[in-house]
Amino acid sequence: MSATKIDIFDTTLRDGEQVPGCKLNTKEKIELALALEELGVDIIEAGFPISSPGDFASVEEISKVIKTVRVCGLTRAVEKDIEVAGAALKLAKRPRIHTGIGTSDLHIKAKFRSTREEILVRAAQAVKWARNFVDDVEFYAEDAGRTDNDYLAKVVETVIAAGATVVNIPDTTGYCLPTQYGEKIAYLINNVPNIDKAILSCHCHNDLGLATANSIAGVMNGARQIECTINGIGERAGNTSLEEVVMILKQHKSLNLYTNIKTEQLNPMSRKVAETMRMYVQPNKAIVGSNAFSHSSGIHQDGFLKEALTYEIINPVEVGADSSKIVLTARSGRSALAHRLHKLGYQFNRNDIDVLYQQFLKIADEKKEVEDTDLQEMAKQYQPESVTV
Known part of the structure; x- marks a missing residue:
């Protein structure tokens, strides 16, 4: 059976930009949009046009320069919002309006002071308004x-x-929970009579750290689009991380799902977004964190040096990361010490390493990380005549 394509809807420029302190100007948005197009995303949510003149201009300018990817503008289920989005997207080669309204009883009663019946009418009307401007309309059930x-x-x-x-x-x-979200998607697939006429999309937030898991559960149950951001940035605790869902689908071939993302660009794209938005990535972030391919435990280092697959399920080159790193700490073992000394050009036998290791541990207990300069000094002090550099 042939694999099924999952569309990647990137909302870094809209939901991602809602992070306090991450406001982008039009020039920055255009640069990131072009990079996202090159990365291989299917849809770029460029902004919320009615929210400000600057956002309108950004969506309009991005619409002019993007050639192959769908450009999307967000609206509320308000006629004026939709008219403004239509105007901002007028020059887009593949425009999409993303409109919607809250559907939970909490939103219906507390936010809209409305009823379920009225929300159904407003939802349908919003879609009809949007169809006056574009053929591609996405509806969100907030x-x-x-x-x-x-x-x-x-x-x-x-x-x-x-x-x-x-x-x-x-x-x-x-x-x-992932089971709940997956079951919700499956319920819709099985209980909406005209579901074959539209694509279901996953848009998950990370308040409980489950955005990625929920999005994967969604596509496993029939959704065919994932909405995400670079580095998982976004409102509150963030959105689904693009790099995470893409690599999960790539690694788990048994899911029979794929994306068009050029994965070797993931780390460069992560750095570009982090630098442009002034929001840096936590070191232990999956796929793109600075420690994602670092090994400091002696047991891990020994296994990795014998066979990388023992502790790395992804080749760093595959996601555009620097090479794997052996970080020397007090938790490191003899094999890692020998490996680093060999890379520095020193040739020691096993007995030499046993002696040097005791000295190494003394240094490691005093420092968070043992650097090459520390090793070179240690090697020079240890029987220099037996060392070849």
């Missing part, structure tokens, strides 16, 4: 994660009938 499945199915059926081509099922507050 807080779908906490929306009753029976009612959510009615919403999805209604907006598809109104002309939605994609229906976004957001876990807006990051509340769902």
Whole structure:
């Protein structure tokens, strides 16, 4: 059976930019949009056009320069929002309007002071307004994660009938467990009569650290689009991390799912976003963190030096990272010490290493990391006549 394509909807420039202190100007947005196009994403959510003149200009300018990727603008289920988005996207070669409204009882009652019936009408109307400007309309059912499945199915059926081509099922507050989110997608696939006329999309937040797991559960159960950001940046605890979901699908070939992302560009793209948005990546971040391919434990180092696959499931080159690193600490073992000394040009036998290792541990206990200069000094002090450099 041939593999199924999963569309990657990147919202770094919209949801990602909602992080305090990460505001981008139009020039920066254009540069990142062009890099995202080169990376291989399928949709770029360029902004929320009605939110400010600057955001309108950014969406408009990105629409002019992007040649192959869909460019998307976000709106509320408000006619003026949709008109403004249509104007901003007028020059896009493949425009999409992303409109929607809250569907959970909490949102319906507390936020909109409305009823389920009224929300159905407003949802359908928003899609119809959007279809006046573009053929590709995505509808988001905000807080779908906490929306009753029976009612959510009615919403999805209604907006598809109104002309939605994609229906976004957001876990807006990051509340769902992966089993719950996957079951929600499966329920919609099995209970919405016209589901074959649209794509279901996963938009998961990371409030409980489950955004990636939930998105994967979604596509395993029939969703065909994942909405994500570079480095997982976004509102509150962030969005689904693009690099994580892409590499999960690539590593787990048994899922029979794939993306068009050029994975060797993941680390350079991560650095570009981090530098442009002034929001740096935690060292232990999967795939793109500075420690993602570092080994400091003696047991890990020994296994890695014998066979990299013992402790690395991804080749760093595959994701555009620097080579794997053996970091020397007090937890490191003899094999790592011997390996580093050999790389520095020193030739020691096993007995020499046993002696040097005791000296190494003294240094390591005093420092967080033993550097090459420390090793060179240690080697010079140890019987220089037996050393070849």
